[in-house]
Each structure stands twice: as C-alpha cells, then as structure tokens.
Amino acid sequence: MIRFQNIAKIYSSDITALEDISFKIDKKEFVSIVGKSGAGKTTLLKMILAQEKPSRGKVFFDNQDVHKIPHSELPHYRRRIGSIFQDYKLFPNKTAYENVAYILEVTGSSDLQIEKEVPQALEIVGLGYRHSNFPRELSGGERQRVAIARALIHRPDVLLADEPTGNLDPYHTREIIQLLSRINEMGTTVILATHNKEVVNNLGKRVITIENGRVIRDEKTGRFVL
C-alpha cells in the first residue's frame, strides 16, 4: 500500500535527515517506526502526507507517486489518511467538538452524521464531557486525545500517529494503544512513530528501527532495541 523507494532527505551538506530508506507497508498492517529523537521518524510521516518532498527517491501510495499528485488533488488524497500530529495541531478557535467535526465537514458528511459521530468519537477517547471546551482549556493529554479523535473520525485508510502517547499517563497510553489496535483490526493501516519502549514491546507487531537516517532493523514481530 505504501512504499518508500530509496528515500533521502538532505537539508544541507551537513544535515542529512534520511539516507537510502526503502521499505513497504501492506494494507491493514500495524507498523511501529522507532528511533531516537531526530532520527527522521516525523520526516517519513510527513512524506506520506506529501507535506515534505524527498531530496531523492519516491514514496508510493497505492502505486501512485505521492509527490506527483497535483496540488488541487492533494485534499482528496489526504482525506484517505488520518494524522495524529506530535504537536496536536488543533484549531485554537474551535471547541473540541468542532475540531473533530471539521474533518467530517471537509469530507462532506451530513449534519446528521456529524451530530451522531462526533460525540461518539469524543466518548471513545474519554472526552465526552469536554466537547465544548477550547484547546486552551484542555490539558496536554486531553488535547492529544482530541487530536486522536479527529484523526479517526472519518475512518481513514491509513492512520499516521506521531508520538500519540507522548503526553499521556500510563492509563491513557494503554487505552489509546488499545484503540489504535482495534482500529487496525477493523482494517485501517496504522503507522506509529514512537520512542515509547513499553508501547512497542507490548504491541508485538512489526517494528522498523531508524538510526542516523537509515533503517537498521525491520522485524515482523519486533521489539524496541536501540
């Protein structure tokens, strides 16, 4: 479904973020990408979203070169992907409810559908009672959960999760990872970028380890080894 082909990302002569990265991710797979901070995990996810261009190589999504998608077609492509951003990227002037509903508005869902599904999504992440709060009124963990609800609400084909448990306590971390697993079981491909050892080891799924911009390990049922 997603294929990285000889990807390199060079910011300047002395900063090489990624070097000769090649791997593929099948439909319905759950893949963890692990590595130290600055290893290039986020850059890889950004490339899938066509947010960043590789200096060399290609990224394919369903055999389509992601970076050749015309600018006007990008919204349609991106609607197939749900993103949990490291810095949440919530809309500051929208309530938790509106942040989640925005995605359904974008995809053209009916008002009825929005009214039904948004509260459910907020319930799932345990924030039903926070629906009318603005992001500034929420804690870091709560914001992260709103971001998760927003990424899941439209049942995307692929879910990109960049450190989705970074600000969560162990209880909520477990909940969220269970949620991601459930979503994966229902058919969504999940790509999780994290440096949470416990999370990766408990999952028992495929692990791709990146170090100094290169893939140093790719194991079917891997463990966090760095």
Add this chain to the structure above:
Amino acid sequence: MITSLKRIIKNGWLNFRRQGGLTFATVSIMVMTISLATFLFFFQGIVQHLVLGLQEKVDVSVYFKKDSFEEEILIAKEEIGKIPEVKDVEYVSQEEALNRFTEKHQDDLLLMEALNEVGENPLSPSLNIKAWQANQYEALSNFLQTASFNNLIEKVDYHQNKAIIGKIFEVSSNIRLIGIIFSLILGVIAIVVAFNTIRLAIYNSKNEIATMRLVGASNWFIRGPFLIQGVIVGIVATIVTILLFALANFFLNSRLETILPGFSLFNFFLANFWTLLLLQLVTGIGLSMISSAIAIRKYLKV
C-alpha cells in the same frame, strides 16, 4: 455544495466572533479606511460646491439698445439657447434690471439720489448667458458679433471680463485637480494600511491554514471562511462608520454652514446616503475580501 457554503459561512462567523482582539483591530482599521473614503466623498462634494459656486458667478451679459422690442430680444434669446455651448440664458428686462439695481444699492443714498435725478430708467435690457466651460465664451462672443440681431446689441461685456473669467475657471480646475491628487494619495495610504492589517491577521492563522490543508480541506473550504470574515468585518465597519458620520454631520452641520454658505453637510449626507452606503460597503467588503484572498494564497501551498 449548499452544505459546504453553509459551513463556510458558519466558520467565517465563528472566526469573526471568537478572534476578539484581532477582530476589533481589523474592524477599527477598516472603520478608519472607510471613514477616509467617506471623508473624500464629502471633500469632493465640497470641492464641487465651491467650483460650481465660482463658475455660477461667471456669465456674459449682452446689453440691448433701449429701443429694442422685447419680442426681438426673446427671439435672440431663443437663438442663443440653441447653441450647444450655452448652458443657460436669462432675460433681464429694463424693469427687472432697475429692480435688481435698486435692491443691490438701496443703502447707497448718493447713488439712489442720482437715479432719481435721472428720472427715467437708464438701464438696458440684457441677456445673461452662461456657457458650460470657460473657453466657450470666446466662441460665444464671436457668434454674437455676427448674429442676425447684432444691430440690436449695445455692448457685450465679455472683453472687459475675459481675464477674470479665465482666472476663475483656472482656479476651479486647479481646486479639482488638487482634490483628485489628495484623494488618490489618501486612498492609496488607506488601502495599504488595510491590506497590511488583514495580512497580519491572516499571518496569525497560518499554522491553522496549513493544518486545514493537511487534514484534506480544499482551498475553497479554507479560503471561504476568511472571505466571509472579511465580508462581516466590512459590514460591521460600514455600520460603525455611517453612525459616526451621521453623528458628526449632525453636530458639525451648523458650524460648517457658516464657513461654507449654501452648503449643508447634513443635506448632502442625506441626499447621497445610498451612494455613500454603497461606496462604504464596496470599500469595506471589497478591501477585506481582496486583501484576505491575496494574503492567504501563500499559506495554501502546503
């Protein structure tokens, strides 16, 4: 389509309502810009009034011999009236001329006494001719010299007044020109200020715009609410400005009338209300929308 439009309008309204400080700043700047446009509109009105006032004072008088018959003069009047350069012709009979003269000089006892001494009406009947433009008086004067009724004419006062007429028209066209240059400079300043304020407001939302792109919103779905917000800013600013000007007009009217006799600011305001409202709405909404559309472009490249 309609659902999207409804959502765009809703999001625009929510942005307007929730960005308190920023909304206040943009509305304030827009009020200033629209006020400037309104002020320039009034300024043009005043300039127009002054220029017309000056030009109204210019005419050419054709004095007829005292023994001319009124019918002959009226025929001449009709003939002159047909000339395209002529704006207006007024017939002043001997009696009318005397009435005007006595009315004008009633306090000048010496003159009144002299008039009584003469015993009969010493004034000639005349036609006062106004042309559309200063340079047309020359042609008019030439026409009169060759006209069929030339033998009835005693004198034409054009040549005595030629220099003054030219001067008046020169001054009035200068006033107009200065008015236009002044308006253009102020207009450009207003547009630049408004544009930059809106650009800063949108700069403030650049991260949000990028996120909207990343979650799959189309450019129109992103741009739309900003344009709607611009429309709302324009409408609110127009309402505020028109209220401010109505109040200012009401209080300044009597003071201005002493400076500019014959010009009523309040009447001008009422007479031009709809034009003014349209001008303000077009300025407010147009500027906000165009500035937003231009400013947002570069953030949509994500």
